Amino acid sequence: MATHRFTPTRYHNAIGTAEPCFRLADGDTLITDTIDASGLDAHEVAVAPRPNPMTGPFFIEGAEPGDTLAVRIDRLTPSRATGWTYSPLALTVLDPAAIIDRPPVQRVVWDINRNAGTVKLQEPSPGLEDFAPEIAPMIGCFGVAPAGGQAFSTATSAQNGGNMDYRLFAPGTTAWFPVSVPGALFYLGDGHACQGDGEITGTGIETSFEMQVTFQVLKRSIAWPRGETAEDIFCVGNARPLDQALQHATTEMSRWLGEDYGLDARAASHLMGQVVRYDVGNVFNPAYTVACRIAKRWLTRR
Amino acid sequence: MATHRFTPTRYHNAIGTAEPCFRLADGDTLITDTIDASGLDAHEVAVAPRPNPMTGPFFIEGAEPGDTLAVRIDRLTPSRATGWTYSPLALTVLDPAAIIDRPPVQRVVWDINRNAGTVKLQEPSPGLEDFAPEIAPMIGCFGVAPAGGQAFSTATSAQNGGNMDYRLFAPGTTAWFPVSVPGALFYLGDGHACQGDGEITGTGIETSFEMQVTFQVLKRSIAWPRGETAEDIFCVGNARPLDQALQHATTEMSRWLGEDYGLDARAASHLMGQVVRYDVGNVFNPAYTVACRIAKRWLTRR
């Protein structure tokens, strides 16, 4: 149950089976630094190429193929006072006919005011002079080595996690990933200071972070990433089109209700039919992300 | 600003240009009865065939092609003490491989307890003995005559509304529909006592209702249904796959932010990128429904 501080010196643009940078025991806590989606660190120095350079991989002792790696997100602290976004809306969220009149892509800078707890455009567009949403830090891209010797760009996501850009991967949430290689090989990065549903400008507010997470190895198998917040449990599907991502997430949730809550397929459908919520993690990356979410108030663990 | 009570004697399974059943003035309030998705009325008597028999159409004086019909949902009162749902999960929300083991479709009955304010399975599945979510009434299917002399089954939805099955079409919400024919020709029905996101069992808790709505004709044009609740504004897209529904909803929201809130495409993207929420109305009907939603706290009307 030790806490380790690891300072990265190299980064990865694919989640695969690279040489581990550090080893932790089951139960350990990791504090480390992540750089932003374009490779800028806490000093805005470019230290790695795009996309989404990852810190890692971390070898978690005891994690074996077929296990599940639980990652509790303890703390996400922006490590600089600015972040950046793109505008306008991404090609993937516009009617094709609306793309014709789309203004060119720009990168703009936001101030991250940790005292006020808000983010704000440095040069607000007309009408947004007072727009200052709360800082809501989240991890855009994290996950474990995929199965079968594969390695996926950090631009995308799959059953092993990756660039899901889902705003509930936030402090207090525990994320679960299916382990495919010894040690799991966990990567993390691409922190956002704030982001709406869908990552619809192609970015959250991209910045560098100090992240603290705690690992636990579960001797059980899952097919897709899962998560738990103070309020909810959720399952994540990553695919195109959104329909398929939603199918993966929903099927995984139905399985979970069977495994841990004693509900067969019919009972699960009665419950899900009345209380399920769907969230769109991202509708921008090569694989889209949909979460199927249920409030824990409706559930009794068996 | 009169209030009218209309008792239907016939119903429609398509939203088109049928002969109006009743005429109201701009500003008038309508109180009427709707029957459930399978045609059962308040006495559980089958009075019309499937799917989703509609009450209407209502002719709203002053509504002309190119206008917008605003429909404030004043009250949705279940008119009987039971509703029904299907189980298990719909084919559209399952991984295709999971369909193979899916139990057969069953219809089950829920008690609608207006004193307790909850719904409850009459014969709860094991594990759901205590499952009693709050009554959360909503309109499953409503809208106006489509353009071009078309008529669409009440199984589906389009730019004119229809079977969207979105749970925020609830008391307190005002829905907007694009008018394509003189009088708009408004239909409504398919009330649900409760429903999660996506209508993922193919049903909400289907029951008969007394519905009260108030009409207002707006001399402005919209492309897709819009809505406003106490907290939020939203735009709805209806299409397959979900991606396309989301594109329609997002593009319409960006337009709305320009029209009423003074935000150009770039400013709209800065705001939407941080605060937008997506809801899945239904992922069951021939056209799926996605809502793009923004909290009004972020918006200042110009």
Place this chain on the structure above:
Amino acid sequence: MATHRFTPTRYHNAIGTAEPCFRLADGDTLITDTIDASGLDAHEVAVAPRPNPMTGPFFIEGAEPGDTLAVRIDRLTPSRATGWTYSPLALTVLDPAAIIDRPPVQRVVWDINRNAGTVKLQEPSPGLEDFAPEIAPMIGCFGVAPAGGQAFSTATSAQNGGNMDYRLFAPGTTAWFPVSVPGALFYLGDGHACQGDGEITGTGIETSFEMQVTFQVLKRSIAWPRGETAEDIFCVGNARPLDQALQHATTEMSRWLGEDYGLDARAASHLMGQVVRYDVGNVFNPAYTVACRIAKRWLTRR
């Protein structure tokens, strides 16, 4: 078995249940005129509005709901010497990023040279001076009244046919449509002098035609349009995305192999797996069209 000549005086932009313009007996042949997609007749006079104004509906005596209407395409003769197309490629067939550099839409004119048997741009783009593909006439939009009192714009298609824009709906082909109303109510129009797969510029070479077709009522049921050419049989699915259109077409073909060729689902899959061909009718309209096609040389009717 009479042959009738019908000269239309009005046209329809939706396929529904309009008043029949003419009645024919089972077995009769119809010769009639169709105007082009934008409403221009044989004299290039605008006689009806867009989209795809239809000649019809024709009432076929003896056709009852649940039957199938077979329509043999005997002859499609362009009735003027020019047709038109749009350029460039449609929004639906381009990578979204490629839409940004797309030139604006233009309408251009092609000469239809019936002596040479070819079509040719009146003002060829550089590099296309010698481009003169063969005239290959086809029906872009035809079908029968849909079920349930619906009416669909001639911009789209569904189980009842409609704007499928499939190049094998050509002379010598017999098309089958599922009948939903007494008399079937058959509409036709939107002839093309030539068209590649997918209708990827949003048009074939659009022109007016004299069309000759022969009707036969079959006392059997189908779910989706089917067809037979000299070489092949095919089934058509109309939906979005292409995946779903392909599923409808494939499922219908598997059914057909069972009904008429004595192959159960497993046997059908053995045959289809080795010899099936897929054609993309259109990937432009609100509903896309995919045909599942099999050469008759592989089939023995039972």
Place this chain on the structure above:
Amino acid sequence: MATHRFTPTRYHNAIGTAEPCFRLADGDTLITDTIDASGLDAHEVAVAPRPNPMTGPFFIEGAEPGDTLAVRIDRLTPSRATGWTYSPLALTVLDPAAIIDRPPVQRVVWDINRNAGTVKLQEPSPGLEDFAPEIAPMIGCFGVAPAGGQAFSTATSAQNGGNMDYRLFAPGTTAWFPVSVPGALFYLGDGHACQGDGEITGTGIETSFEMQVTFQVLKRSIAWPRGETAEDIFCVGNARPLDQALQHATTEMSRWLGEDYGLDARAASHLMGQVVRYDVGNVFNPAYTVACRIAKRWLTRR
């Protein structure tokens, strides 16, 4: 311009950046063995695990990132007298409702009769006693290392090629792949003795092969695989849904017509609109494959 014979001793289930098994010069010809999709070699001995174990990777001297590797398929000779397929139709090509009645998956064996030039079920289903389509050998899975240090399962495909299962990757065809790493790192395997469009049973007739291919390095860049047969040129897109695969293929073809045939976007659209053909490579794998194909008779190289 040497010809090399290489006998593999190990196989790969991912296309990535494994250590080269053999080096060839630009212009060289390779003769090698491939095993079937399930890992059975010419003696039906299981020598590698699923899916689609690849022979390779081959290092082609002179190939650098940004180049194109041309692979001429000289000869595909089945190296045993049987192959196998699955039945019934795959989940991905059926209407979801039709999945419920789908018989269980079976593996069956086909005789590959090289004298007769045909394939035939060893135990024909009723109605298929005379069904013996021609041997039509093709490569199911081949390609080069992807960009960015990625590695993809041989179950799927992407811009670097992979499991496209397109029947025109056959003797006489030259395939082009975009090179992302020095030496290109070319893999091949998963030969089929026959296959219809779409690989709709999840298999072609899977067997082991002796394959002969000739490499050429082109100092030009492409985004997606391209190919040339005696009759046609084609571009391949790999993605879900089919719509997106088709967009990639179409956009790449429009580019090619500009690069090599002097047609700008508008001219390319005039030509493609009349003569383009779409083929569905596979509609089974995680990424679907669509080819956009044009007969060379319509093209004049500039």
